[in-house]
Amino acid sequence: MRICVIYESVTGNTRMLAEVIQKKYADMLTENPQEADVIFLGSWTDKGSFSEKMREQAEKIRGKKVFIFGTCGFGGSREYYERLFERAAALLDGSNEIIGHYYCQGKMPLSVKERYVFMLQEHPEDKRMQASLENFEEALTHPDQKDLDRLSELLDELKLA
Numbered sequence: 001m002r003i004c005v006i007y008e009s010v011t012g013n014t015r016m017l018a019e020v021i022q023k024k025y026a027d028m029l030t031e032n033p034q035e036a037d038v039i040f041l042g043s044w045t046d047k048g049s050f051s052e053k054m055r056e057q058a059e060k061i062r063g064k065k066v067f068i069f070g071t072c073g074f075g076g077s078r079e080y081y082e083r084l085f086e087r088a089a090a091l092l093d094g095s096n097e098i099i100g101h102y103y104c105q106g107k108m109p110l111s112v113k114e115r116y117v118f119m120l121q122e123h124p125e126d127k128r129m130q131a132s133l134e135n136f137e138e139a140l141t142h143p144d145q146k147d148l149d150r151l152s153e154l155l156d157e158l159k160l161a
């Protein structure tokens with residue numbers, strides 16, 4: 001069985017997940033998606049979905065087993081992760097079989113925090129902005145070792161290797 005990992009990571013969070021996958025299947029990897037049986041498709045989250053580049057990649061895949069993974073800034077909500085997964089899954093052609101998915105939180109650039117702080121200075125009572133700032137701090141340590149271990153366990157359950 002051949003495995004191909006296709007992903008985009010701008011600041012390195014999604015790459016951390018991709019590296020867990022690449023390490024797990026080191027002797028089964030191919031760089032050519034055409035000759036892969038299983039494609040691991042990963043993206044950072046851009047405006048609530050796969051990045052533009054990964055959307056294009058997703059739409060091209062035909063007849064493969066596909067595992068979707070990604071990181072996003074907003075954590076703490078399983079529903080949000082599920083929604084992101086469903087949006088990514090909807091990009092795939094019906095000839096593919098989705099075999100699993102994994103999302104976790106990923107740290108965001110400092111510029112995001114600066115924007116929150118600025119907006120809180122303007123509107124100190126803004127509860128949504130307060131929650132966003134708390135979420136920013138929470139995200140700073142992710143993906144952490146626990147996130148990576150959880151992915152690794154999920155891969156073991158797939159029994160591909």
Ligand SMILES: Cc1cc2nc3c(=O)[nH]c(=O)nc-3n(C[C@H](O)[C@H](O)[C@H](O)COP(=O)(O)O)c2cc1C
Nearest residue numbers: 009010011012013014044045047048072073074106
């Ligand atoms: C332009 C931009 C848009 C983003 N949009 C979202 C979003 O809609 N939802 C979310 O949860 N995180 C969003 N994020 C946060 C990133 O998806 C998150 O930090 C991710 O872990 C980055 O992954 P990477 O390090 O692999 O690039 C956004 C980040 C940027 C820079």
